[in-house]
Amino acid sequence: MTRSFHKMHGLGNDFAVFDARETPLAMTPALAAALADRHTGIGCDQLIVVEPSTIADVRMRIWNADGSEVEACGNATRCVAALVGRECSIETAGGLLSAAPGGDGASVDMGAPRFGWEEIPLAYAMDTTALPVGWEMLEGATAINVGNPHLVFFVPDLDDVPLERLGPQIETDPLFPNRINVNVAQVIDRGRVRARTWERGAGLTRACGTGACATAVAAIRAGLADNEVTVELPGGPLVIEWRSGGNIRMTGPATLAYTGEIDLEAFR
Numbered sequence: 001m002t003r004s005f006h007k008m009h010g011l012g013n014d015f016a017v018f019d020a021r022e023t024p025l026a027m028t029p030a031l032a033a034a035l036a037d038r039h040t041g042i043g044c045d046q047l048i049v050v051e052p053s054t055i056a057d058v059r060m061r062i063w064n065a066d067g068s069e070v071e072a073c074g075n076a077t078r079c080v081a082a083l084v085g086r087e088c089s090i091e092t093a094g095g096l097l098s099a100a101p102g103g104d105g106a107s108v109d110m111g112a113p114r115f116g117w118e119e120i121p122l123a124y125a126m127d128t129t130a131l132p133v134g135w136e137m138l139e140g141a142t143a144i145n146v147g148n149p150h151l152v153f154f155v156p157d158l159d160d161v162p163l164e165r166l167g168p169q170i171e172t173d174p175l176f177p178n179r180i181n182v183n184v185a186q187v188i189d190r191g192r193v194r195a196r197t198w199e200r201g202a203g204l205t206r207a208c209g210t211g212a213c214a215t216a217v218a219a220i221r222a223g224l225a226d227n228e229v230t231v232e233l234p235g236g237p238l239v240i241e242w243r244s245g246g247n248i249r250m251t252g253p254a255t256l257a258y259t260g261e262i263d264l265e266a267f268r
């Protein structure tokens with residue numbers, strides 16, 4: 001018995017999306033990791049299951065490539081909005097979101113960022129606007145929860161940062177009890193920021209929607225950028241809007257690569 005899935009991506013951050021609104025699907029961390037494997041599975045950064053919701057139009061569940069279930073995924077939220085095909089509310093473990101498809105993608109209200117050390121979460125109390133710790137050249141990060149936990153390091157030159165080496169070290173530091181997503185960002189001007197992300201549970205990706213949100217919020221809050229910022233990721237740009245005290249709006253593309261069929265029993 002096979003099950004259909006949609007291979008989708010947002011700026012190259014790719015997903016296997018299972019629509020379980022009518023036929024339930026029992027996902028487990030082990031099955032998610034097996035399906036996400038790029039050699040023996042479908043291959044993706046995150047696996048997404050769209051389910052019915054009692055409080056929203058749909059519920060979106062998210063598993064990283066390593067099988068960990070997580071609270072938020074910005075790029076996948078746009079893909080789910082494109083799949084639903086109309087303005088909709090989306091229940092996630094990180095909060096209730098609202099999204100509207102449009103153009104080649106969607107615009108999403110990602111909710112309000114949180115800055116409290118226990119909301120990130122960090123292991124103990126400290127100033128989250130400039131963490132008093134460092135990992136080699138990466139120091140003074142801002143910690144933000146935008147549904148999921150992020151660090152943002154502003155650096156003079158993005159290309160000088162060995163993120164593939166420092167990313168996993170920071171992700172798994174005991175300071176972060178739930179691990180953390182690691183963003184490095186370079187401010188180009190008040191409307192443009194370049195960024196790269198080491199994603200918790202997935203590694204380096206071509207784009208991270210929540211990473212772009214965290215980066216823009218950190219830049220705006222530090223007075224380095226205006227309220228609308230284009231975050232330029234390796235896979236392309238996302239537009240992020242935020243005002244202090246308000247919700248984050250993220251706008252960008254959502255692409256359907258193909259629809260396939262897979263025998264899930266072969267992966268269990």
Ligand SMILES: N[C@@H](CCC[C@H](N)C(=O)O)C(=O)O
Nearest residue numbers: 073074075148200208209210
């Ligand atoms: N690619 C995503 C983020 C996916 C989850 C993240 N790796 C985590 O563990 O929190 C995005 O577009 O936001």
